Amino acid sequence: MTAASGEAPGALQPPPALLDGASARFSANLRGPMAEWLRRGLQILARRFDSGSGLHNAAKLVWRTAFAVSAHVLFQSAPLLASAAPTAVAAAETLEGAWSNAGQYAAAPHFMKRPPAAGFPYPWLDRQYATFRIINAPQLTGAEGRAVYLEWRKDGPDGPISRQRLWIFTPGADSAKMDFFAFREPAGYAGASGTTERFAALGPADLIGYGAACSLALAPGPGGWSAAIDERCRITAQSGRTMRLGARITINADMLFYEEEGVLPDGSYAFRVPGGIAYEFKRLTR
Numbered sequence: 212m213t214a215a216s217g218e219a220p221g222a223l224q225p226p227p228a229l230l231d232g233a234s235a236r237f238s239a240n241l242r243g244p245m246a247e248w249l250r251r252g253l254q255i256l257a258r259r260f261d262s263g264s265g266l267h268n269a270a271k272l273v274w275r276t277a278f279a280v281s282a283h284v285l286f287q288s289a290p291l292l293a294s295a296a297p298t299a300v301a302a303a304e305t306l307e308g309a310w311s312n313a314g315q316y317a318a319a320p321h322f323m324k325r326p327p328a329a330g331f332p333y334p335w336l337d338r339q340y341a342t343f344r345i346i347n348a349p350q351l352t353g354a355e356g357r358a359v360y361l362e363w364r365k366d367g368p369d370g371p372i373s374r375q376r377l378w379i380f381t382p383g384a385d386s387a388k389m390d391f392f393a394f395r396e397p398a399g400y401a402g403a404s405g406t407t408e409r410f411a412a413l414g415p416a417d418l419i420g421y422g423a424a425c426s427l428a429l430a431p432g433p434g435g436w437s438a439a440i441d442e443r444c445r446i447t448a449q450s451g452r453t454m455r456l457g458a459r460i461t462i463n464a465d466m467l468f469y470e471e472e473g474v475l476p477d478g479s480y481a482f483r484v485p486g487g488i489a490y491e492f493k494r495l496t497r
Contacts, residue, residue, distance in 0.1 A: 296386035297429050297436040303357035303380045305435050305462055306343040309368070310492035313338055327486065330479065331472075335486030339373065340364045341467075346410040348377070351418075356381040360400065360410065372401055377418060380429075389427040389438055391458075392418035421446050425456055435462040448473070454481050465494035 297305075316324070316338040325335040341363045348358040356379060363374040375397040379390045394400055395417055399409065425446065427438035439459045446456050454473040461468040470489040473481035 296431050299356050299380035299382050299387040302387055302389070302429055302436055303345050303359050303378075306359055306361075306378075306467070307345050308343060308497040309495040310341040310343070310467055311339070311367075311495055312490050312492050313340075313367075314493055315491040323486075323488070325486075327484070329482055331483045331486060333486065334488070336488060336490075337485065338366050339490060339492070340367050340370065341492055342368075343378075344404065346377075347406065348379075348410055348413045350412075350414045351377075351379050352381065358410075358413075360403070362401070372397075375400060377413075383428065385428075387429045389429060390420065390425070391427075392420050395419060421456065427458065427460070432461060432463055434464040437461040446473075448481070452481060459489070467492040467494070 316336060319336050323334055323336040325333060327335055327337055341361060343359050343361045346358050346360045352358050359378045359380070361374070361376045361378060362372060364370040365373045375394055377392040377394070379392065380387055381390070403409065421444065425440055425444035427440055429436045429438045437460065440457055442455065442457070444456045445453060447453050452475065454475050456471070456473055458471040459469075468489045468491055470484070472483040475481050
């Protein structure tokens with residue numbers, strides 16, 4: 212379940228904030244007139260956002276456009292910047308540790324700092340503390356796969372749980388793949404470590420899966436990997452609504468970018484997490 216929607220899980224990859232160095236880092240990957248417009252727009256708005264008359268809407272436009280363009284460039288170019296596809300073991304190991312998007316949240320414009328909401332009524336970003344732990348779940352992984360238990364908490368390590376998932380990495384013909392699962396009884400695993408007997412006994416009956424069409428194929432990226440759900444993925448949420456599920460994940464070095472959405476048959480959003488941009492997590496510990 213997503214914190215915002217109470218429905219199904221799922222990822223874009225923009226920079227964390229309008230006014231910090233990440234914007235320059237992402238826009239530096241762009242070339243041509245659009246890139247120059249984005250760079251100049253971000254610089255001007257950084258100086259004048261709070262004082263320039265009528266600039267708030269323009270700021271939002273540049274913010275959203277910068278996210279969309281830089282995200283497209285990053286996801287399209289990432290597979291070209293590394294040669295070897297990650298193995299299931301290596302992909303899981305890059306995730307393990309504690310992560311936080313506190314820096315992204317602190318630098319985000321004020322208009323983004325709103326509570327999560329179902330659908331997509333407005334842009335929003337909240338603060339999340341995430342842990343990823345490799346666990347022993349032999350019934351789910353086989354000998355060559357790996358299982359990662361993820362637990363996100365709102366605001367910090369002692370905040371309320373906002374998300375619990377199991378990500379299963381297994382070898383594939385051309386590259387490793389990732390499948391994601393929700394727990395049928397998530398409360399029993401809250402705060403658990405990877406060595407508990409309960410995880411070792413996990414089987415398919417304990418989880419809610421989404422089928423082969425919703426698997427994510429892993430592609431190599433600079434210092435890590437990226438993955439996205441195929442557009443053919445369709446699910447029926449616990450609410451009974453049918454939707455297309457989308458998710459995009461990129462991890463490079465000590466940064467993790469994550470975004471997901473559920474799109475209804477009429478094209479409207481059932482949910483979008485976060486609201487219009489991607490989470491940008493920075494690694495805290497391994």
